[in-house]
Amino acid sequence: MNKKFFIIGGLAVILLLLGVWVYLLVYGAPATTDDIFANLGTEGEVTEGDIVVPPVVIEESPVVNVDAGRLRQLTTGPVAGFREVQLSTTTPALIYYVEMGTGHVYTINTESGETLRVSATTFPQTIAAEISNTGRYYAMRSASASKSTPLTVGTISTSTVSITKSYEGTALDVAFNNNEELYILSREADTSSAVTYNLQSNSSALLFTLPFLEAKVEWGKERGDSHLVYPKPATALEGQLYEISGDTLTRLPVQGLGLTALKSGNITLYNVIEGRRLKSYFFDHSFGVKESLDSAVLVEKCTGAADEGVFICAQDGSKTNLRNQEDWYAGEITFADSVWLLDGNSLTGELLFDTLEESGRQIDIINLDLNDTGEVLYFINKLDNTLWMYEL
Template sequence: MKRPVFIISGVVIILILIAIWVYMLFFGSPKNADDTFADLNLGDTTDTSYIENTDTTDGEAVVDLSSPDRLRQLTTKPVIGFNEFVKDASSTPAILYVEAGTGHVFSIDLETGEESRLSGTTIPSSQEAEITPNGKYIMYRSGEGSGRTYLVGTISSTTNELSTSDLDESIISFSATNDNHFLYAVKTQNSTIGKSYNPEDKTSKTLFTLPFRDATIDWGSTASDSHFAYPKTTSKLESFLFKIDSTKISRLPIDGYGMSASGNNDLVIYSKQDNGEYKTFFYNISEDLVTKHVLTTIPEKCAFSTNNSELVICAQSTINNNLNIPDSWYSGETYFADSIWQTTLAGSATMLINTESESGRELDIVDIDLGVDDKNIYFLNKNDKTLWLYERVQSLSNPS
């Protein structure tokens, strides 16, 4: 090929390429951003501090309340906090609960079984929550170890958002009260300080100071009620129990290896290792009298009646003579298939339900809570943190 022809051909090809480039630049832009940028598979990198309420279950029945079954699983989601809520005397009770991990708040109507989401605000890595009885305030713990944070959220009556305020303290324990406040404990260098928090005006005040740091606290129903505190439970160390009133802190004649306890203003139920066996006892505060409980159970599986101070609801299954109880249960090495019992200081014990026979599942019951008039018995299954309801025909003060 002659050189002039070769040069002309090359120039023509270059001009064609330039024309194509100009066309693509000005007339060939993609119709959306997804055509422009490669999918780098980075996952969702948006801010998740708020999630729009797109839950398709809102307003739908998620619990069959028409069945004759009195034991019902209320959630398939893991739950970190719940409370029965009754707006007024003419209102149908609802159960409010907080979903683990997200901190989203849901309500289940206990007449229709319909579920609705009250808050879609995400509290990342939510691990624990307490809801006030008026259904308005929630205290959260999120994160683990040194990354733990605590905050109080206010549920809006008009939007799906949760307004929050941080509590910048080294909190180790907290609880909601019957008068819609929160009680919490703060660990210091040499002590544990108990405080109350008013979510209305966001103020706190000191209630008591304990002379040790790693305290487990069994909170009363209000700041003025009796509270009970003891060092962290382990079967390897001997522990002791303090009773905390509004005016003083007194040590009770209760101690032992693996000791844990729960109480009210009149009575304490506690368990401990005793001569190679794990045993449960009642302590009558006013009479300074200890009696052996008819059942053997872990006090964290019990709740006191609000109508009768000497009546206790406990979850219980056979506990073998294991020197590692309750440590092995705390760690998850040991688990139980519980029945629910009604027990009294007088020594009676009535089985209300064998949950394994009724549900076909092994329910390791924790966080028992009694509804209005003690009629509904709520609890979590420790194995998967699902929320359950046992509905009584009558309140606890009457025969079941």
């Protein structure tokens, strides 16, 4: 009995399911699309009116506020090198700068403030960069454990937003002259030597050879200009200043511990350590006379002004009694700088501006550079490597 009961029950269920399927097949097809899609209006109402499409947001190029006072910050990220470039007399000057770490190149329009990336070629671990006066050629230096840093030189292509490499090697120091030639100082065996590299012809010529391994060079700006050379400064090392003109190396009557120097016209501003204190002097090449400054300034925080024999220097008035430069090199002390105009001809000084008063921030100035018109001073804040400018 139980077996028959289960068989009959199973057949009944199958017949019931078959009947439901036939009914849905014949009568279940929707007559209109309204039977398919639910009406999601309130209480069966259909919302009338135009459909509102959200606006498409187009990402614009970042813009620097170029009207934010005479002293203003141009970048928020670290900069490895920069240069103001005037491509024509009818267009605004552009500030070319190289991003630290990536080696990407950007421009800032000095009138509109628009920032554009003009090269996306990556140079890993870029720590320093030099730019030619037309913004066409670049020399990228990368981080290295050795004293000679990897160097890559190339030409920018605005059509492909990239840099084409033309030279790779190592260097102790590099600089472009105003003829778009690159000076390269490198170390060879027991000497160091410099060459002039022409990017257009991809050729180089020996400039000079030095009898010491590590040197600091203050390069001439024009082809044929003389160069100042001295051993790499150190507190315990007696430095000697030389001038190189053509193939002639001339020893100048300037020497001392920790020597550093910078030339403008016929005047050289230099530092030496005397009596365990850092001292600053002007040396007049025409008369062979030196004059001491009332307070020391670091040559590394100076640049030549438009007038010969005049310098623009950054100085922290509370830190003029320094023992040497090395604590500042190492970052053990930092400055909140004021900027001064120092005249080596008249032996006078004039305060231009105080960065703390102007910005409310501590700015430790390095890499000062005056534009060709002498109206704008650019510099880097050593504390974060951001780029700044001041309208004189």
